[in-house]
Amino acid sequence: MLSKDSLQRLQAAVEEPDLEGTRYRVIERIGRGGMGSVYLAEDSELQRTVALKVMNLTDPTGDLARRMWREARIVAQLEHPGIVPIHDVGILPDRRVFYAMKHVQGSRLDEYRSKEPSQAELLRLFEKICEAVAFANAQGVIHRDLKPENIMVGPFGEVLVMDWGVAKVLLNSDTGSSADTESSVSQKSETDTQHGTIIGTKGYMSPEQARGETDALDQRTDVYSLGAILNFLLTGNHPGSNSAAEKTSRVPKRLAAICRKAMAESPSDRYVGAEELAADIARFFDHQPVSAYRENPIERAARWIDRNRFVVYLVVTYLILRFLVLLFLNR
Secondary structure (H helix, E strand, O other): OOOOOHHHHHHHHHHHOOOOOEEEEEEEHHHHHHHEEEEEEOOOOOOOEEEEEEEOOOOEEEEEEHHHHHHHHHHHHHOOOOEOOEEEEEEEOOEEEEEEEEEOOOOOHHHHOOOOOOOHHHHHHHHHHHHHHHHHHHEEEEOOOOOOEEEEEEOOEEEEEOOOOOOEEOOOOOOOOOOOOOOOOOOOOOHHOOOOOOOOOOOOHHHHHHHHOHHHOHHHHHHHHHHHHHHHHHHOOOOOOOOHHHHHOOHHHHHHHHHHOOOOOOOOOOOOOHHHHHHHHHHEEEEEEEOOOOOOOHHHHHHHHHHHHHHHHHHHHHHHHHHHHHHHOOO
16 A cells, blocks of 8 residues: 555656656646646756646547647737746647746735735736736737736736636637637637636636626626736735625725726626726826716815825915914914
């Protein structure tokens, strides 16, 4: 009888990729998912470390291989500072598909949030996330699984949106080709994008995703997920939890309204895209009205005072000094 630890070591040894004939050498496994494992590896030619994503061993239908190739090709076309770049893709001697990408150092967004940074820091990071998603959406790609665990924060505040394995390419009006069928991959429909299949993470997926309405998904689907991420950043808890609801009252009304608009039940009531959502966050920073919230006169005046506090301080100081001078002269 083998112990549990021995079995785990044996399984890890069996699953470790055969990199013979490639430029890579495995250092250690740093992650594991449903589609494959991620290894920290050394690129012997460029003498740098990379993250190597390798397909799992079991793939009797070939679906995993198609999905891996598809993910690599989609991400390779999204050249943006906020999207992890792909360096290489290929097939190992054991017939498993792999691709090499930048090794991102830092912490996941949920881990970063647990350190309780300031609200301003979190909102700046959120703007960067929106920029990356807006870029992908502009290229006709929607992520479909945006959540804190799929976003990395680097040591210098850089943000990288990860894990595009279930991304959907929107219908190309110029070519008429479908989103989820790549010309260089199998032309049959991907099983994970058929109507009725639910893809996403509870609390972060849009209502239309939860209903399996694959054909109805567009950039507003990612907007919903971004709203859920913003809610998490503001409250520190995942959407739907009781503690998140309790902390909502502590969130500024204009920010809470931005969350509600991004996470509206109907896509038509949400922001048109991630860029519009980021614009409202920028207006909040600049003490300007946000499109998601209608202010009353008192709130408008309070916001004006907050935005022009230096001028207000000068005027108040002048009036106080003027009053003291008049008081002194009248003695």
